[in-house]
Amino acid sequence: MKWIEITVFAAGEALDAVCGRLAMLGIDQVAIEQGREEIESLLRDTAKYWDFADIDALCANEPCVRAYVADAGDNAALVGEVRASFEALGREAGGALGSLRVLSRTVDDEDWANAWKVNYKPFGVGERLFIRPSWEQDFDPRGRVVLSLDPGMAFGSGTHQTTRMCLEAIERRVKSGCTALDLGCGSGILAIAALRLGAARATLVDIDPVAEKVACENARMNGVGAGQIEILIGDLVADAALRGRIAHKRYGLVTANIVASVVVALLPFVRGAMEPDGVFIASGIIGERLDEVLSALGANGFEALEVNADGDWRQITAALKR
Template sequence: MKWMEVTIFTTEEGLDPVCARLDMLGINQVMIEQGRESIEQFLRDTAKYWDYADMDKLVTSDEPCVKAYIADVADNRAAVRAIEDSFAELRNMDVGLDLGSLRTVVRITDDEDWENNWKIYYKPLEIGDRLLVRPSWEKAEDTGRIVLSLDPGMAFGTGSHHTTRMCLEFLEKTVKAGDDMIDMGCGSGILSIASLLLGAKEAVAVDIDPIAEKIAYENAAMNGIGKDTYTVLVGDVLSDSALQDKLCEKKYDVVAANIVASVIIELSAIVPKLIKKDGVFIMSGIIAERLDEVLQALDKNGFEVLEVKAGDDWRAILARPKR
């Protein structure tokens, strides 16, 4: 099926009114795209969570816009004209808000399923010697590997990125039967779920994004893992002392953090409180330029580095408490 994509250019202040007006017209399949200024401000406000951002991929337009999607059939072409007329009318009204140009651009797209198109980029992926990560919508031949089925949603990854792959390789190497594991910044839950499939007894997953809780539990269930062995918690370990206390009620054999260098540096002062003396600390998401900073923080906080992996510009570290 072909779709008509109607883009309405506006301002940050105008995004909600534009969506509301589309809703009044009975159109609710929309996508909001922030403008360059808003994205740059977001990156500044959350700088400690980012080491690298590709602005060319994050920003599609300097102007904020709302994209409405309507099936390209004869009966709906009048709806497009109604949108154009409606926003032409709104341009001439004094609503007390800066709504920007409100210009509209119509494009016909062959995308049959714009909501799920991102799935074409994910295929079954062999990782290490034993793991096979399989997106839930893909079939995979039986190769004797441990199959981890995953539906990341549009917000998280499936293991194809170097940072996740290197973590999984370290987990495959270190997780033993009966281990307790904790995953800091779990996203889709891939690392903690993989640990359970590799033989861990229990796993705890933590993320600051509430969406991660839902997706991680769904992915765990897809792999036959229940809440008796798997717990997902939402919060910021760095700033939430109550969450820190809860996590430190027990000690873990494996601690994994696939985040960014700045967060790992801060975590390195917290992890000694919750890792067993013979446990391992797996870290990834470290851009090459910041590797030395992370290594210095690990040494300062009592860790011995066992191995460093490299994948393009990314680094992963396997460490343990000094003995």
């Protein structure tokens, strides 16, 4: 399978805003690249693949955000939408956010799957978790619960602010023996963390078929038994049968690290799927849409227990009103 890699160059302080704007366009599989020398090297080494050939003009050594979408369907048009969006933002910002130059190229699965591994190293999250890339053997977890992870082409490496905030919230809120539901599971990192921290079983859902293979393999690497995990592929917003298949159970922990619009659309379903004393942990929410999500939570019978922020991103933990 081939993918379209979209690169947006911006000032370092604008990278969160770039990620947020991409999320609003429905793109959430991103990688932030801070190494300016590496960017220049990449552009020169792969110049023939880029659709903008003036390399001298490109090598401003800016940080960038790389986003990935399947090379299929309407995604070629999506690249045009991304360009238009950042051109408009650039006019508004007047250079304050960097060049906001957008490049695109087509890459193979293998290129994407391996390129990002160079900068993915073991790291701690919260007070109890430690993320270890599956290929890293030299690490010191310092007594933490280790999650071995290979995200592959599924979203969820643990490095993004939204994932980190969700993991920290899971640490605080997961109850021993509970049943977890992860909506938009990607690599499976949130559900696997919940299981390693005491949840008994987990159901994982994602619209991307790649997630099934990746999450299964990550679960196996972390000693999760086959009877502890169920992975379902489909569009929860559009597929009533899928919603029914999931909601015949009740869940003590529901997580959704997806975009704000999907969080809002799924709230009636989440309300019906939660145990009365369960918690809902949501992120993927950019700051400017926080009030919208909080209002929708209230309208659907939830109360916010906490709201956390990291850069432009927000994470909400909520429970059903009593």
